[in-house]
Amino acid sequence: MKFNYSDNIINFKEGTVIISGGGPGNIKLVTIKTILALKSADVIIYDSLINKSLLKYCKKKVKLIFAGKTSTNRACSQEDINEWLVKYAKMNKKVLRLKGGDVSFFSRGSQEINFLKKNKIKFKVFTGITSAQAALKENNKKEVDTKLCLNLITGHKQIKNFSRKIDYNYLVNTGGKILVYMGISQIENIKNNLIKNGMKKNTKISIITNATLENQVIYNTKLKDVTDFVNDNEVKPPSIIIIN
Numbered sequence: 001m002k003f004n005y006s007d008n009i010i011n012f013k014e015g016t017v018i019i020s021g022g023g024p025g026n027i028k029l030v031t032i033k034t035i036l037a038l039k040s041a042d043v044i045i046y047d048s049l050i051n052k053s054l055l056k057y058c059k060k061k062v063k064l065i066f067a068g069k070t071s072t073n074r075a076c077s078q079e080d081i082n083e084w085l086v087k088y089a090k091m092n093k094k095v096l097r098l099k100g101g102d103v104s105f106f107s108r109g110s111q112e113i114n115f116l117k118k119n120k121i122k123f124k125v126f127t128g129i130t131s132a133q134a135a136l137k138e139n140n141k142k143e144v145d146t147k148l149c150l151n152l153i154t155g156h157k158q159i160k161n162f163s164r165k166i167d168y169n170y171l172v173n174t175g176g177k178i179l180v181y182m183g184i185s186q187i188e189n190i191k192n193n194l195i196k197n198g199m200k201k202n203t204k205i206s207i208i209t210n211a212t213l214e215n216q217v218i219y220n221t222k223l224k225d226v227t228d229f230v231n232d233n234e235v236k237p238p239s240i241i242i243i244n
Contacts, residue, residue, distance in 0.1 A: 009033075010124075012040045017085050017095040017121055019109055021102040021128020022050045026212035029134065030054060033126045034098070041096035043088040045081060049100030049238055051213075063088075078108055082115040089121045100238075102130035106154045106181045132179045135208040135240035139218060149176025155183025155190055155241070168197040180241040187241070188227045194243070199223060206242040207235055 010033055012018060018037045023029040030051075038044065038057040046055075048068025055064065065084060068075045081097075088095045103109040103125055116123045132152055151171050171178055172194060183190055184207075195201060201224035209217045221229040223243070229235075 010036045010040070010126075012037060012094050013122075014042075014092045014094055015089050015122065017089050017097060017116055017123040018126060019097040019099065019103050019112060019123060020126035021130070022047070022054060022098045022100055023129045024101055024131040024134035024212045025049070025051055025210065026134070027051050027053050029129045029212060031126060031128060034128065037096050037126065038098070040094055042093040043084075044096045044098055045084055046098040047100050048075075050098055054098070063093075078111060081108075082112060085112060085116060086119045086121055089116075099128075100131070102128045105130045105132065105152070106156070131211055131238070131240055132181070135179070135211045135242060136177075138208055138211050138216065139206050139242055149174045151176055151178045153178065153180055153183075155180045155186045166193070168193040172197045172199045178243040180243070182237065183241045184230060184235060184237050184239050187230050190241075191223055191226055194223060199243075204244040206244070207239050208242065209235060209237075209239040211238075211240060 010018070018041070020034045020037050021031070022034060023031070035057055038054060039059065041058065041062060043063045043065065044055070044058060045065045045067050048066075058064070066075050067081050085095055085097060097112060099107050099109065101107070104127070109125070113123065113125070151174060153166060153171070180190060194203075201222070203223040205221050205223055205226050207219040207221075207230070209219070219229065219233060219235060
């Protein structure tokens with residue numbers, strides 16, 4: 001892809017951090033602002049879910065720092081990332097923090113922003129297409145979704161510590177779709193809470209793994225069977241769970 005837009009439109013200055021959403025995976029779903037930031041950055045701190053093809057837009061002498069974190073492997077801590085952002089900004093570098101999906105959806109973007117504010121570092125935030133948007137599109141290619149409510153929740157492993165804060169009764173009774181980020185490892189807990197609060201056991205569930213990528217897989221099952229289905233089919237992250 002060729003971009004003829006001037007780099008000046010993002011006004012990426014030395015000593016500044018840009019926190020940008022890198023989209024759901026497919027390189028065609030990355031914003032122009034993110035591409036321009038990639039072309040201009042001196043330092044890029046990027047996540048594991050970023051499409052590595054994006055890095056071809058970097059300039060030759062860029063410093064690349066992998067900051068990937070998964071449920072089973074951590075290249076670094078969040079504290080490391082925070083310190084890098086401040087360190088390189090104070091060295092008068094243009095620093096790009098490249099995150100998967102959209103910065104504001106169940107990421108640690110707020111922690112990074114607060115740390116930058118605390119250290120008086122100038123920053124900008126560029127939005128991206130979140131994996132939920134992409135997964136919904138991939139799951140409804142032949143039909144228009146007319147439901148009036150969409151609920152987004154996290155299924156992070158820490159959900160056990162705050163399940164009481166998720167109003168499952170509300171989720172069940174809205175009648176809308178429920179999209180679960182990072183929910184594979186906690187699918188049994190989520191299933192039980194939904195059934196306990198009145199969701200029908202035959203409710204349809206779709207699981208989209210690697211949404212928008214060539215190795216995308218769409219699984220279909222029912223709420224009552226979802227735990228066994230995930231285990232039997234060895235469904236792995238990154239996945240979005242859509243509960244219809």
